[in-house]
Amino acid sequence: MIPRPIVQIEGLHKSFSRGSEKIDVLIDLTLDVPEGEFLALMGPSGSGKTTLLNLIAGLDSPTSGTLIVGDQEISRMSETQLARWRTRHVGFVFQFYHLLPVLTAYENVELPLLLLPLSAAERKRQVLTALDLVGLSNRLSHRPGQLSGGQQQRVGIARAIVTDPTLIVADEPTGDLDSKSAEEILDLLVELKKGLNKTILMVTHDPRAAARAERVLHLEKGRLVRETSLYDLHPGGLNGDAVTSSPRRMEDVVREQP
Amino acid sequence: MSNLDAWILWYLDSPWRVIGAAVALLVFLLLVVYRDDWFFYARLMLKSLRRNLVRTALTSIATFVLVLVVTMVWTVLYVLDRVTAEKSQDLKAIVTERWQIPSQMPFSYAQPLSEGAAKETNDVRPSDSMTWTFVGGTLDPAKRTRENIVFFFAMDPAKLMRAERDERGNLIRTKTGKIVFNTMMDDLDQLSDSEIDLLDQACREMEKDRRKVVIGKERLAQMNKKVGERFTLHCINYPFIELEMEIIGEFPDGRYNQSALMHRDYILDAMDAWKRKNGRPHPMAEKCLNLVWLRVPDREAFRRVAEQIEESPDFKSPAVKCETASSGIAAFLDAYRDLLWGMRYLLVPAILVTMSLVIANAISISVRERRTEMAVLKVLGYRPGQVLILVLGEALLLGVAAGLASAAASILFINTYLGGIKFPIAFFPAFFIPLDALWWGPALGALTAFVGSILPAWSARQVKVAEVFSKIS
Ligand SMILES: Nc1ncnc2c1ncn2[C@@H]1O[C@H](COP(=O)(O)OP(=O)(O)OP(=O)(O)O)[C@@H](O)[C@H]1O
Ligand SMILES: [Mg+2]
Numbered sequence: 001m002i003p004r005p006i007v008q009i010e011g012l013h014k015s016f017s018r019g020s021e022k023i024d025v026l027i028d029l030t031l032d033v034p035e036g037e038f039l040a041l042m043g044p045s046g047s048g049k050t051t052l053l054n055l056i057a058g059l060d061s062p063t064s065g066t067l068i069v070g071d072q073e074i075s076r077m078s079e080t081q082l083a084r085w086r087t088r089h090v091g092f093v094f095q096f097y098h099l100l101p102v103l104t105a106y107e108n109v110e111l112p113l114l115l116l117p118l119s120a121a122e123r124k125r126q127v128l129t130a131l132d133l134v135g136l137s138n139r140l141s142h143r144p145g146q147l148s149g150g151q152q153q154r155v156g157i158a159r160a161i162v163t164d165p166t167l168i169v170a171d172e173p174t175g176d177l178d179s180k181s182a183e184e185i186l187d188l189l190v191e192l193k194k195g196l197n198k199t200i201l202m203v204t205h206d207p208r209a210a211a212r213a214e215r216v217l218h219l220e221k222g223r224l225v226r227e228t229s230l231y232d233l234h235p236g237g238l239n240g241d242a243v244t245s246s247p248r249r250m251e252d253v254v255r256e257q258p
Numbered sequence: 259m260s261n262l263d264a265w266i267l268w269y270l271d272s273p274w275r276v277i278g279a280a281v282a283l284l285v286f287l288l289l290v291v292y293r294d295d296w297f298f299y300a301r302l303m304l305k306s307l308r309r310n311l312v313r314t315a316l317t318s319i320a321t322f323v324l325v326l327v328v329t330m331v332w333t334v335l336y337v338l339d340r341v342t343a344e345k346s347q348d349l350k351a352i353v354t355e356r357w358q359i360p361s362q363m364p365f366s367y368a369q370p371l372s373e374g375a376a377k378e379t380n381d382v383r384p385s386d387s388m389t390w391t392f393v394g395g396t397l398d399p400a401k402r403t404r405e406n407i408v409f410f411f412a413m414d415p416a417k418l419m420r421a422e423r424d425e426r427g428n429l430i431r432t433k434t435g436k437i438v439f440n441t442m443m444d445d446l447d448q449l450s451d452s453e454i455d456l457l458d459q460a461c462r463e464m465e466k467d468r469r470k471v472v473i474g475k476e477r478l479a480q481m482n483k484k485v486g487e488r489f490t491l492h493c494i495n496y497p498f499i500e501l502e503m504e505i506i507g508e509f510p511d512g513r514y515n516q517s518a519l520m521h522r523d524y525i526l527d528a529m530d531a532w533k534r535k536n537g538r539p540h541p542m543a544e545k546c547l548n549l550v551w552l553r554v555p556d557r558e559a560f561r562r563v564a565e566q567i568e569e570s571p572d573f574k575s576p577a578v579k580c581e582t583a584s585s586g587i588a589a590f591l592d593a594y595r596d597l598l599w600g601m602r603y604l605l606v607p608a609i610l611v612t613m614s615l616v617i618a619n620a621i622s623i624s625v626r627e628r629r630t631e632m633a634v635l636k637v638l639g640y641r642p643g644q645v646l647i648l649v650l651g652e653a654l655l656l657g658v659a660a661g662l663a664s665a666a667a668s669i670l671f672i673n674t675y676l677g678g679i680k681f682p683i684a685f686f687p688a689f690f691i692p693l694d695a696l697w698w699g700p701a702l703g704a705l706t707a708f709v710g711s712i713l714p715a716w717s718a719r720q721v722k723v724a725e726v727f728s729k730i731s
Contacts, residue, residue, distance in 0.1 A: 052725065059637060060724035080641050087639025096726070098634045102305035112297055112638040158636070171727070 003096070006166060006199050007033035007056060012065035014051055014222075025051045027222040036197040038190065040210040043219035049103045049203045050171055052219065055092045056201060057169045058082040070166050087115045090162025093170035097152040099144040099159070106140040107130065116163065121161045130158040134188060149180030157188060161198070166194065170202040174209050284343045303652040310624065314656065317620040319345050321706070322662035322667075324613045325699050326728075329668050331601050332698060334681050338598065339445075342588040350442075350583040351384070351560055353550040355569060360392075362545035365526065368571060371550045374563040375570040384552035388417040388442035392548050393499070393525050395491035397438055397481065408491065410471065412522040415461035417442040418472075420496040421454055429455060437650050445513045453510040460507035467523040470506040474515040478508060499528050512690065513679060551583070608649050610706055617710030621653050625714040632718045633726035646719040652690055653711030654704055661703020665695040 014026040025048045033039055041049050054060045055067060058074050059082075067075040070089055076085060086092075099108045109130055113123045131137055134154040144152050153173060160168055169188070174182035190212055194200045202213060208217045216228045269275055272365070275330035289296055307314045311625035391412040396402045421439035422430040429437050429451075437454050441447065449457070455473075455498050483489065485505050493499040497534045501524060509517060512531050529540040554560045563582040567573060581589070591598070632645050672679060675722075678688025 006605075051724075054724045054727070057637070075537070080643075083636065083639050085639075086637070092457070094634075098630060100631055100634070102309050106300075110298070115644075125338075131551050160416040230338045 005032035005033040010066045013063045020093040027082040038200045038213045039195040040213035040216045041203045047219045065129045089166040091168045093173045095172040095175040097156045104141045105155045130162040134158045168200045283662045284309045287491040318660040320616045322664040325661045325664035340515045342584045352586045356579040363547040364544040375566040386553040388551040389578045390549040393492040399492040410520040415464040417462045419457040421458035437623045468521040475510045476515040556677045613706040614710040621711040622714040627716045632721045633723045636723045641643045644720040646715045649715035649718045652708040657703035657707025658700045659701040665699025
C-alpha cells in the first residue's frame with residue numbers, strides 16, 4: 001500500500017522581482033511527499049532549495065500552482081491564517097538554530113505551545129517529553145549560550161516537534177556542526193522518522209547527510225532534475241559520488257507513480 | 259460602615275472614576291483568565307529588557323527624570339488650577355481695598371463687611387467670615403535676617419479651627435462618628451481627628467491668652483524655636499510695637515508649614531495702649547484691616563453680597579472691592595500668565611516629545627537587532643499582532659515602571675524630604691505633589707512609551723520571514 005501524500009505540489013511557480021528584473025526561482029515544480037518519508041533536497045547554491053522549503057512551510061506564497069499540505073490548500077491562505085496553520089502543522093529546524101538567547105532551553109521549547117489552548121500542566125508535560133526525546137532532560141534551565149552547537153540544534157529540534165506537527169522542515173540542520181554532532185543530529189532525525197513516523201524534509205549540501213534520507217531530490221535552477229531513492233543509495237555505498245552516479249529523471253519517477 | 263457608604267457614593271459621583279474602575283476591573287479579569295500566557299509574555303518582555311541592561315537603564319532613567327520634571331510642573335499648574343477654578347457652591351469671597359496694593363482698610367470696616375454690608379432684612383448675609391491683618395516682625399531688631407523675620411496672620415482664632423465640645427471638654431461627634439468643626443482656612447477640612455483636636459485646643463488657648471501663637475513646623479525650625487518657647491516680636495510694619503509671644507502649637511503638616519498665626523485683638527490692643535501712652539493714634543490705626551473673607555452659599559448669593567458691599571456708601575474712603583477668592587487669585591496670577599502658559603504649552607509638550615524620542619530610539623535599535631528573533635517567532639506561528647504586542651509591551655512595561663517609580667519617588671522625596679516644591683509664585687509657600695501623580699506618572703510613561711514604540715513595533719510586525727532567512731545572492 002502506498003501511503004497518502006502529505007505534501008502535494010503541482011505546477012508550482014515562484015518568482016521574485018528585483019527592481020524591474022524578474023527572477024524565476026522555482027519553475028513548474030511537481031512533487032508528492034508521502035506521509036512518514038524522510039526526504040532530502042540537494043542542489044547548488046541559489047537553486048531555490050530554501051525557497052521551496054519556505055513555500056512548503058507556509059512562510060511565503062507561491063506565484064502560481066497548487067500546494068497542498070495535509071489536506072489544506074495553503075497557497076491561498078492569508079498571513080494570519082498561515083501563522084495559525086504553522087503552529088499545528090509545521091516544525092522548522094534552522095541551520096543556525098535561532099533559539100531566543102534570553103530564554104532557557106525549556107522556555108524556548110515552550111514558545112510554540114503558548115499559541116495552543118493547553119493547560120499549564122499539559123504544556124509542561126509536552127515540553128519535558130520533547131526535551132527527553134532529544135536527550136536534553138538535564139539541560140532544562142540552560143540558556144543557548146551555555147549549550148554546544150549540537151545541543152542547541154537538539155533544542156531546536158525539540159522546539160520543532162513539541163506541537164506534534166504534521167511535517168518537520170529542516171534547512172541545512174547540520175550545516176553549522178562538526179561531523180560528530182552532525183551524525184548525532186541525523187541519528188535523531190532518523191529516529192523521529194522511525195519512532196514517530198514523522199515526515200521530514202531536509203535541505204542539505206552534505207552527501208553523507210543526504211544518504212541518511214530515504215529519497216534525495218536534486219534541484220537545479222529551479223527545476224527538479226533527478227531523484228535517488230533508498231534502493232539506489234545503498235548498493236552504491238555511502239559516498240557522494242555513488243549517490244549522484246545513478247540518476248533518474250524526475251519525469252520518469254512521476255510517470256511511474258500510480 | 260457608613261464611612262464606606264459615603265466613600266462609595268463619593269466615588270460614584272464622577273462618571274470618569276466609574277469608567278476607570280470598570281477598565282481596571284476588565285484588565286484585572288483578563289490578567290487572571292489568561293494568567294499563564296501573560297506571565298510568559300511578561301517574562302519574555304522582562305528578559306528582553308534585561309538583555310541590554312545599560313540601554314534599559316539609560317532609557318528608564320531618562321523616562322524617570324522627564325516624568326519627574328513633568329510631575330513637578332503639573333503639580334504647580336494643578337494647584338493653581340484648583341484654586342482658580344470657580345466653585346459654584348459654598349464659595350469664598352475676598353474683600354480688599356479697591357485702588358491700592360497692599361490693601362489697608364480701617365478696622366471699623368470689619369464688622370459691617372463681615373455681615374456683607376447687609377442692612378435690610380432681605381439683604382443677603384454671608385454664612386461665615388474672617389478678617390486678616392498681616393503683622394511682620396523680627397525676633398532681633400539688630401539682626402533682620404531671614405531666620406529672624408516672621409509674618410503673622412492676625413485673626414480670630416475661632417475662624418482657624420473651632421470644634422464643638424461638651425461641658426467636660428470632650429469632642430462632640432455626629433452619629434456617624436465625625437467631629438463637628440468649622441474652619442474658614444483653605445485645606446484644613448482634610449485633617450485627621452487628632453489634628454483637629456490639637457488645633458482646636460490651641461485656638462481655645464489663644465482666646466484665653468492673646469500672647470499665644472501657632473507657627474508652622476518649617477518656620478519654627480528656621481527660627482530655631484520649639485513649641486513652649488517665648489520670644490519678643492519687634493514689629494516692622496507696625497512701628498514702635500513689641501509683642502511678647504509664646505509658641506503654643508504647630509500647624510498640621512502641609513500647606514501651612516511656613517505660616518504663623520496670632521490673635522487679632524493682640525495687635526489692636528497694643529495700638530490702643532500706644533495711643534493711651536502717646537496721646538495720639540498709632541500711625542497704623544486706620545490701616546490695620548488687610549483682608550476680609552466671606553463665605554457664601556452659591557454664586558447668586560455672592561453676586562448680591564458683592565453688590566451690597568460695592569454699592570454701600572459706608573465703604574467709600576477707601577473704596578473696596580469684593581471678588582471670589584478664585585478670581586482674586588486668578589487676577590493676581592495674571593502677572594505670571596506668560597510663564598504659566600509657557601510651562602503648560604511649551605515645556606510640558608517639549609518634555610513629552612523628548613521622552614517619546616528617547617524611547618523610540620531605544621526600542622527601534624533593539625527591534626533592528628532582533629529582526630531575526632521576530633522572524634523566528636513568526637516561523638513558530640506567532641501572528642503579526644502578537645509580535646507587535648511583544649514589542650509594544652516591552653516599551654509599555656518600561657514606561658509604566660519608570661513613570662510609577664518616578665511619581666512615587668517624587669512624592670516621597672519632594673513632599674516629605676524637601677517639604678514641597680519651592681516655586682516662588684503667588685503666596686504659596688510650597689507646592690505639594692498630589693497623590694494623583696501616582697496615576698499621572700505611569701500614564702505619562704505609558705503614553706510616551708506607546709508613542710515611541712508604535713513605529714518600531716509596527717516594523718517588527720511587518721518583518722517578512724522569507725526575506726530574513728533567505729541568503730539573497
Ligand atoms: N526574498 C527574495 N527576494 C529576491 N530574491 C530572492 C529572495 N529569496 C531568494 N531569492 C533568490 O532566489 C534564488 C534562490 O534562493 P534560495 O535561498 O532558495 O537558494 P538555496 O538553494 O537555498 O541556496 P543556498 O544553498 O545558498 O542556501 C536566489 O537567486 C536568491 O537570490
Ligand atoms: Mg538555502
